[in-house]
Amino acid sequence: ALLRLHRHPGALFMNRPNSLEHFWMPFSANRDFKQDPRLIVSAEGMYYTSEDGRQIMDATAGLWCVNAGHRDPRITAALLRQIDSLDYAPSFNFSHPAAFELSARIAAQFPEPMNRVFYTNSGSESVDSALKIALAYHAARKDGTRTRLIGRERGYHGAGFGGISVGGIVRNRMKFGTLLTGVDHLRHTHDLARNAFSRGTPEHGAELADDLERLVALHDASTIAAVIVEPMAGSAGVLLPPKGYLQRLRAICDKYGILLIFDEVITAFGRLGTATAAEYFGVTPDIICCAKGLTSGVIPMGAVVVRDEIYETITGTSETPIELFHGYTYSAHPMATAAALGALDAYEQDDMYGNVSAVALPWEEMLHGLRDCPNVIDIRNLGLVGAIELAPRDGAPGARGTEAMRRAWDLGAMIRVTGDIIALSPPLIIQPDQIAELGELLRQVLSSLR
Ligand code: PLP
Numbered sequence: 001a002l003l004r005l006h007r008h009p010g011a012l013f014m015n016r017p018n019s020l021e022h023f024w025m026p027f028s029a030n031r032d033f034k035q036d037p038r039l040i041v042s043a044e045g046m047y048y049t050s051e052d053g054r055q056i057m058d059a060t061a062g063l064w065c066v067n068a069g070h071r072d073p074r075i076t077a078a079l080l081r082q083i084d085s086l087d088y089a090p091s092f093n094f095s096h097p098a099a100f101e102l103s104a105r106i107a108a109q110f111p112e113p114m115n116r117v118f119y120t121n122s123g124s125e126s127v128d129s130a131l132k133i134a135l136a137y138h139a140a141r142k143d144g145t146r147t148r149l150i151g152r153e154r155g156y157h158g159a160g161f162g163g164i165s166v167g168g169i170v171r172n173r174m175k176f177g178t179l180l181t182g183v184d185h186l187r188h189t190h191d192l193a194r195n196a197f198s199r200g201t202p203e204h205g206a207e208l209a210d211d212l213e214r215l216v217a218l219h220d221a222s223t224i225a226a227v228i229v230e231p232m233a234g235s236a237g238v239l240l241p242p243k244g245y246l247q248r249l250r251a252i253c254d255k256y257g258i259l260l261i262f263d264e265v266i267t268a269f270g271r272l273g274t275a276t277a278a279e280y281f282g283v284t285p286d287i288i289c290c291a292k293g294l295t296s297g298v299i300p301m302g303a304v305v306v307r308d309e310i311y312e313t314i315t316g317t318s319e320t321p322i323e324l325f326h327g328y329t330y331s332a333h334p335m336a337t338a339a340a341l342g343a344l345d346a347y348e349q350d351d352m353y354g355n356v357s358a359v360a361l362p363w364e365e366m367l368h369g370l371r372d373c374p375n376v377i378d379i380r381n382l383g384l385v386g387a388i389e390l391a392p393r394d395g396a397p398g399a400r401g402t403e404a405m406r407r408a409w410d411l412g413a414m415i416r417v418t419g420d421i422i423a424l425s426p427p428l429i430i431q432p433d434q435i436a437e438l439g440e441l442l443r444q445v446l447s448s449l450r
Contacts, residue, residue, distance in 0.1 A: 020034045020037060021034070029402075036406075037051075038050070038409050039051035040056070043058070043070035043071060044070055044071055045069045045070055045071075045427075045429065046058055046069055046070075046426065046427055046429065046430060046434055047070070048070070048414065050409075054412060055412060056409065056412050056413060056414055057412060057413040057414070057426075057434065057437065057438060057441070058070065058414050058426065058427060059408075059413045059414055059415050059424050059425075059426050059438055060414055060415060060416045060423070060424065060425050060426070061297070061425050061426055061427045061428075062297050063292070063297070063416070064234055064265075064266045064271070064292055064293075064425045065291075065292035065293060065296065065297030066296055066297040066298075066427050067269055067270055067271070067292075067293040067296050067297075067343070067347070067352065067427060067428045068296040068343055068346040068347065068352060068427065068428065068429065069296075069427040069428075069429040070427070072296065072342070072343070072346045074342045074343075074345045074346045074349070075295075075296060075298050075339055075342035075343055075346060076342075077342065078338040078339060078341055078342030078345075079298070079299070079335060079338055079339055079342065081338065082098075082334055082335055082337075082338035083335065086334045087334065087335070088333065088334060089334055090329070091119070091327070091331045091332040092327060095332060096332075096334055096337070098334065098337045098338065098341060099119070099332035099334075099337050101341065102117075102332075102337050102340050102341055102344075103116075103117040105341070105344050106294075106303060106305060106344075107305070109269075109275035109276070109344075110275060110276055110278070110288065110305050111276065111278050111279055111284045112284075113307050113308045113309070114278075114284070114288060114305045114306065114307055114308075115305075115307075115308050115311075116305065116306050116307075116308060116310070116311035117303050117304070117305050118133070118303065118304040118305075118306070118327075118331075119301065119302070119303050119328075119331040119332040119336075120291070120301075120302035120303065120304065120328060120331065121300045121301060121302060121328055121330050121331070121333075121336070122158065122291055122300055122302050123157075123158045123263075123265035123289065123290075123291035123292060123302055124157075124158025124159050124160040124163050125158075125160065125291075125302055125328065126158075126263075126265065126289035126290060126291050126302035126303060126304050127157040127158050127160065127162055127163040127166070127228070127263060127265075127289050128158075128160045128161075128162040128163065129289075129304045129326060130226075130228070130261050130263075130287045130289045130304045131149055131162045131166070131226065131228070131261075132162075132326055133287060133304060133306060133310065133314070133324070133326075134149070134225045134226035134259045134261065134286075134287065135147060135225055136314050136324055136326075137259065137310050137313055137314055138225050138259075140313045140314045140317045140318070141313060141317075143222075143257075145222055145223055146222065146223060146224060146225040146257075146258075147182055147223065147225055148182045148183070148184065148219055148223045148224045148225060149165070149166050149180065149182065149183050149184075149225055149226055149228065150166070150183070150184050150185065150186060150212070150215055150224060150226070150227040150228070150258075151165070151166030151167060151168055151183060151184075151185050151186070151227075151228055151229070152168055152185055152186040152187070152188055152228075152229050152230075152233075153168035153185050153186065153187055153188040154168045154169060154188040154190065154233060154236040154237075154239060155167050155168045155169075155185075155188075155228070155229060155230060155233060155236065155263075156169055156172075156230065156233065156234070156235035156236050157228060157230075157263050157289075158265070159172070161176075161179060161180060162180060164176060164179060165179040165180035165183045166180075166183055166185075166228050168185050168188065168236075169235075169236055182223075184215050184218075184219065186208070186209075186211045186212060186215070186227070186229070187208055187211045188233075188236075188239060189205050189208050189239060189240075189241060189242055189245060190237075190239045191204065191205055192377065192378055192389070195242070196377065196378045197368070197371065197378060197379055198240070198380065199364055199368065199381065200240075200364070200381065200382055201240050201241060201242065201243050201382065202240055202242045202243070203242070203243055204242055205242030205245060206242050206243060206244035206245045206247075206248050207248075208242065208245060209245050209246075209248035209249040209252060210248070210252070212227060212249060212252045212253070212258075213252060216252075216256055221256035221257060221258060224256065224258050225258070225259060226258060226259040226260070226261050226286075226287075227249065227253055227258055227259070227260055227261065228261040228262075228263055229246075229249065229260075229261075229262065229263065230262070230263045230264075230265075230266070230267070231246055231262050231263075231264065231267055231277035231278065231280075231281060231283070232266070232267055232271075232272070232277055232382060232385065234266040234267075234385065234423065234425070235266070235418065235423075236418060237387060237389070237418040237419065237421035237423060238380050238382075238385055238386070238387030238421065238423050240380055240382055241281070246281050246283040247281075247282075247283055249283075250283050250284075250285070259286040259287060259310075260285040260286050260287075261285060261286065261287040261288070261289065262276075262277065262278055262285040262287070262288050262289070263289045264276055264277055264278070264288050264289060264290050265289055265290055265291045265292055265302070266292060266385075266425070267280075267383075268288065268290035268292075268293055268294070269290065269292070269293030269294060269296075269343070269347065270293060270347055270352055270353040270356055270384075270428050271293065271356070271383055271384060271385060271425065271428070272356065272382060272383030272384075272385070273353055273354070273356035273357035273360060273383050273384070274353060275353065276288060276290075280383070286306065286307050286310060287304060287305070287306050287307075287310065288304070288305045288306075289302070289303075289304055290302060290303050290304075290305065291303070293343070294340050294343065295336055295339035295340045295343050296339070296342075296343040296346070298339045298342075298343070299333070299335050299336040299338075299339040299340075300330075300336065301333070301336035301337075301339065301340055347428070350429070352428040352429060353428065355428055355429060355430075356383050356384045356428050359384070359430060359431070359432060359435060360381075360383060360384065362432045362435050362436075363381060363384060363386065363430075363435055364381045366435050366436065366438065366439035367379050367381050367386045367388070367424075367439075368381070369439060370388060370439070370442055370443060370446060373443060373446035373447060374446065374447065374449065375390045375391045375400060375446070375449060376388060376389070376390060376391075376446065377389050377390065377391050384425060384426060384428060384430070385423075385424070385425050386423070386424040386425070387421055387422060387423050387424070388421070388422040388424075388442070388446070389420065389421045389422075390404070390420040390421070390422070390446075390449070391420070392419070392420045393450065397419060397420065398417075398419045398420060400420050400449055400450070401417035401418070401419055401420040401421065401422065402417060403449055403450065404417060404422055404445055404446070404449060405417045405422075407444075407445045407448055407449070408441065408442070408445045411441050411444055411445060412441060413438060413441050413442075413445075415442075415445075422442075424438075426438070
């Protein structure tokens with residue numbers, strides 16, 4: 001190791017040679033990054049500061065998570081208070097008061113009767129937990145043949161084995177064996193031929209929900225436990241639900257006794273201007289997965305929120321004192337709980353969800369104003385989410401997207417790309433002048449791509 005240190009003196013870290021070599025970065029082009037690193041050293045509000053001292057607008061709220069903006073003083077203060085009193089407490093048969101307070105605050109924001117909160121440490125764990133809770137619920141009802149799980153093509157549900165099994169992104173699945181058995185997938189809803197350049201939710205495609213009827217005909221409803229979808233698919237490139245699609249999916253689930261799980265890891269806590277996408281679309285699922293915005297990304301934490309009946313059935317019928325053999329060492333970690341309470345305070349005190357609704361129109365206008373830029377084949381928007389889909393360069397899918405990400409960083413914005421789709425999701429505190437600033441920067445980026 002020492003020899004390697006001398007052979008690869010990292011130019012960036014004269015006093016810490018070779019320090020770029022050891023971190024195996026997740027979902028990253030490691031080799032490219034290490035040639036040309038993009039390092040962030042501090043952040044405040046809407047902006048990061050890069051290692052070379054530049055201000056970089058955070059047009060993605062980190063990874064769709066820093067909803068309150070960076071270093072919100074209420075979250076910082078809550079964390080400082082917490083570390084001074086209680087660093088850790090387990091929640092297996094013990095717990096701490098703030099965990100119960102937070103649960104009540106979450107329940108108050110989520111649609112009735114979704115009042116029971118199970119804690120995890122990430123979106124992926126929330127998905128695994130939700131799938132297990134769905135199976136445990138049917139087992140508790142003595143309906144244990146319902147074990148089949150239905151996801152959707154192009155869905156992203158995190159990186160755990162449960163999540164990649166119900167997920168529908170081929171590269172996330174293809175090298176990892178047979179995955180969970182007994183899983184099937186609905187067709188995705190992305191249809192550029194019918195819906196390109198829609199503003200808000202697209203008009204066409206509600207009938208795609210009937211794909212669940214096809215799977216019921218194939219497998220029989222008595223074998224199906226749950227359907228999991230993102231109400232608005234983010235990570236696969238911002239795929240919006242056609243008008244009426246989620247309502248129709250809910251109706252078919254009801255008809256056959258199938259649980260409906262919304263993966264709201266991106267949408268919960270204000271992304272669409274409401275606490276949940278369930279509220280935004282007026283469709284109440286049985287289980288909601290969340291994470292990210294729960295703590296505004298400051299400390300890892302996720303949660304699964306379920307209808308009263310699910311909790312009551314599983315706990316009420318249990319033959320053992322412990323009703324659900326599932327949980328994590330860090331479920332309801334006091335530091336995460338403090339960060340979440342601080343984030344919920346910030347959202348409420350500054351009406352940050354309200355700001356999303358207030359800026360949704362300038363946001364939509366800015367995005368659709370880029371329609372005349374070269375290579376743009378679609379623009380999508382909903383709440384404070386946006387996507388610009390670019391035509392792939394001949395023979396090099398994804399190359400144009402990567403170039404856009406690099407160019408934006410050089411010009412002063414962090415954007416996220418999935419293949420050739422640019423995804424945008426700034427902190428909920430963004431103001432109209434910052435939207436305009438981002439629009440100008442994006443125009444420069446798009447105009448400069450090969
Ligand atoms: N589910 C959805 C819808 C997501 O967007 C993500 C992350 O982007 C996850 C699950 C996984 O969350 P995490 O990366 O915290 O495990």
